[in-house]
Amino acid sequence: MAKAEKFLLAGVMGWPVMHSRSPLMHNYWLKQQGLAGTYVPLAIEPKDLAEALRALRPLGFAGCNLTIPHKLEAMKIVDRVDDVATKIGAISCVVVQPDGSLFGTNNDWLGFIGNLKQQVPDWRADAGPIAVIGAGGGARAVCYGLMQEGAKEIRLVNRTRDKAERIAEEFGGPIKVLPWEQRHDALDGVGTVVNTTSQGMVGLPALDLQLDMLPRSALATDIIYTPLESPFLAAARERGNRTVNGLGMLLHQGKPAWRLWFGVEPEVTPELREMMERSILADL
Numbered sequence: 074m075a076k077a078e079k080f081l082l083a084g085v086m087g088w089p090v091m092h093s094r095s096p097l098m099h100n101y102w103l104k105q106q107g108l109a110g111t112y113v114p115l116a117i118e119p120k121d122l123a124e125a126l127r128a129l130r131p132l133g134f135a136g137c138n139l140t141i142p143h144k145l146e147a148m149k150i151v152d153r154v155d156d157v158a159t160k161i162g163a164i165s166c167v168v169v170q171p172d173g174s175l176f177g178t179n180n181d182w183l184g185f186i187g188n189l190k191q192q193v194p195d196w197r198a199d200a201g202p203i204a205v206i207g208a209g210g211g212a213r214a215v216c217y218g219l220m221q222e223g224a225k226e227i228r229l230v231n232r233t234r235d236k237a238e239r240i241a242e243e244f245g246g247p248i249k250v251l252p253w254e255q256r257h258d259a260l261d262g263v264g265t266v267v268n269t270t271s272q273g274m275v276g277l278p279a280l281d282l283q284l285d286m287l288p289r290s291a292l293a294t295d296i297i298y299t300p301l302e303s304p305f306l307a308a309a310r311e312r313g314n315r316t317v318n319g320l321g322m323l324l325h326q327g328k329p330a331w332r333l334w335f336g337v338e339p340e341v342t343p344e345l346r347e348m349m350e351r352s353i354l355a356d357l
């Protein structure tokens with residue numbers, strides 16, 4: 074058997090990090106592509122982030138993903154941050170360049186949009202107003218992606234209104250901020266509603282959102298994937314809305330990372346999705 078030219082290395086830096094499902098996904102792809110390599114969880118304390126990122130090159134890593142709490146701090150450390158990550162305000166992916174410098178970008182928006190397009194091929198961002206609930210890091214990537222896809226009206230609602238106002242100021246365009254008290258009415262006539270808050274995650278209360286005004290034709294989507302079906306998605310499904318959970322956002326942001334690290338884009342296959350779902354269900 075021919076010897077592989079190089080043992081491919083990538084990983085995810087976080088603190089804590091052992092809960093991350095990224096290694097399962099990337100190691101599936103390495104095997105599927107017949108490549109010698111591994112993707113590892115890297116438990117990096119915040120104080121060690123700069124040293125850890127600088128060590129990627131000498132250790133032979135192609136790059137890494139970043140998760141909580143490193144996504145913002147890494148922007149100050151890498152040598153170049155692209156316009157997308159600057160706008161979203163966080164780095165999700167670091168790439169070691171051929172000259173050894175570190176490049177930071179954000180693929181979360183590609184994950185969000187790629188998932189919707191795979192799960193609901195006829196979904197269109199410009200099909201009607203879109204309600205986005207929440208204005209944290211996830212919401213910034215979601216709003217960016219929706220705008221790239223041509224959304225004409227985004228109704229942004231957040232418990233802390235200032236954060237939503239900041240996104241509207243920075244992103245401009247179709248974002249309209251509504252007060253938290255009007256979140257139920259914000260669903261009137263929308264084509265899509267997205268939960269980007271942490272409400273509904275395992276161990277947290279459900280999102281307090283009444284769906285009476287939501288058209289039955291609308292798509293309801295959540296970026297949460299633990300549980301696989303949040304109470305918000307369950308309520309939407311029970312009244313007849315199409316729903317998409319957040320697992321695919323995680324899966325689809327891995328594809329552009331692979332292109333940047335290894336020069337190939339693997340597929341999000343039903344087998345990969347099922348394997349990830351099984352792993353999540355086993356932990357609940």
Ligand code: NAP
Binds near residue numbers: 184210211212274
């Ligand atoms: P974040 O930046 O901390 O933002 C949290 C959001 O939740 C804020 O809008 C916050 O509102 C809202 N929130 C928190 N507690 C609330 C409450 N009691 N009532 C109403 N709103 C509340 O977090 P994030 O990074 O955006 O992550 C949010 C969720 O998305 C998490 O479940 C995360 O796992 C998930 N996520 C998934 C993916 C994926 O790939 N699928 C990617 C990123 C994030 P305030 O501003 O008022 O605090």
